[in-house]
Amino acid sequence: MNKQKIIGVYLAAGKSSRFGSNKLLAPLLDKPLGAHGLRAAIQSNLKKVVVVTNDKGDLSWITTQIKQSDKWVINVCINAHHGLSQSLICGLKTAEVNKAKAIIVMLADQPLITTTVINKLINIFNKNPQAAFVGYKSNTTISPPMLISNKLFTSIYDLSGDQGALNIIQKNMDNGILLPLDNHDVNTVYDVDTIKDYSHIKTVMNASR
Numbered sequence: 001m002n003k004q005k006i007i008g009v010y011l012a013a014g015k016s017s018r019f020g021s022n023k024l025l026a027p028l029l030d031k032p033l034g035a036h037g038l039r040a041a042i043q044s045n046l047k048k049v050v051v052v053t054n055d056k057g058d059l060s061w062i063t064t065q066i067k068q069s070d071k072w073v074i075n076v077c078i079n080a081h082h083g084l085s086q087s088l089i090c091g092l093k094t095a096e097v098n099k100a101k102a103i104i105v106m107l108a109d110q111p112l113i114t115t116t117v118i119n120k121l122i123n124i125f126n127k128n129p130q131a132a133f134v135g136y137k138s139n140t141t142i143s144p145p146m147l148i149s150n151k152l153f154t155s156i157y158d159l160s161g162d163q164g165a166l167n168i169i170q171k172n173m174d175n176g177i178l179l180p181l182d183n184h185d186v187n188t189v190y191d192v193d194t195i196k197d198y199s200h201i202k203t204v205m206n207a208s209r
Contacts, residue, residue, distance in 0.1 A: 003126050004101035006147065008041045008049035008118070009091030010072075012108035013057065013080035018193045024061040026198055028111055029205055032061035033192060036111035039063075041104075042071045044118040048098055049073075051108075052091040054080035085159035092156050101129075102149040105165045109192040111201060113145065117188055121147040124177060133169055133176035136189060142166060142178065143189040151175075 012034055016023045024034030031039075041049045049072040053059060059074075066072070077090035088105065095103045104121055106113065117136075124134045125147050135146040146165045148156070155168045169176065181189065192198050 004129060005047050005099055006045075006102045006104060006122050006125065007095040007098055007100040008044075008046040008106055009088065009095060009103045010038055010041055010049055010051045010106045010108055011084070011087050011091065012038075013052050013054040013077050013087040013090075014084075014109070015054075015081075019195065019198070022058055022061075023192055023198065024108055025058065026192075028202065031063050033111050033198075033201075034061040034108045035063045035066060037106060037108060037113040038066055038072070040113050040115050041106060041118060042066060042069050044115040045122050046071075046104065046118065047100075048095075050075050050091045050094045050098075052077050052080070052087045054078075054087075083161040084164045085161055088156055088159065088164060092153060096153065100150065102147055104145050104147045106145045107191055110144065110189060111192065112188045112190055112204065114188060117185070118145060120179065121145060124179065125149070128177060131175070131177050132172050135169060135176065135178055136181050136185070137178040138181040138186050142169060143181065144191075145189070 026033045052075045055076050055078050075090050075094045077087050079086040121134045132151045133148050136143045152168055187204050192201055
């Protein structure tokens with residue numbers, strides 16, 4: 001099987017406005033919230049991970065263990081304040097420099113993401129390299145992480161404001177693959193926007209210990 005070069009784009013440039021403080025620094029078990037998904041990405045079959053931050057971000061959520069890996073790079077996106085689209089574009093530019101055939105868009109506020117969830121996207125794409133995207137869907141909700149092939153890279157550069165990968169997927173539904181999420185997997189892709197979400201995540205994590 002011809003394996004494609006797939007690079008992660010880890011979006012960590014948000015303002016955490018609904019949370020009230022930098023949510024990536026919020027403690028979860030043995031590490032900050034933002035470090036959980038990044039560690040999963042680094043341990044996955046991704047070739048490299050581009051961590052997109054803003055120019056004012058506190059990066060102390062990146063743990064010593066992660067810093068010891070050479071599998072990730074930082075992209076400080078000076079236009080991040082213009083919306084999600086700009087962070088995605090910054091990440092894509094670095095991925096293209098690294099000759100990515102596809103990217104997997106990940107959100108730094110999804111601490112329950114696992115290597116299994118990431119690797120499943122990679123495996124499906126390697127078996128179906130003609131697919132424009134591979135993602136997850138629960139009922140009518142499409143959830144990151146989302147693999148986007150280089151067939152759609154041009155469309156990413158056309159995004160603006162807070163438009164993200166979902167805007168592209170919705171315009172190309174017939175050309176990609178959506179994998180069903182069962183009840184257990186729904187928690188895996190749960191993202192933290194508010195303190196209430198954070199409490200839910202802590203409950204789930206404590207229950208799984």
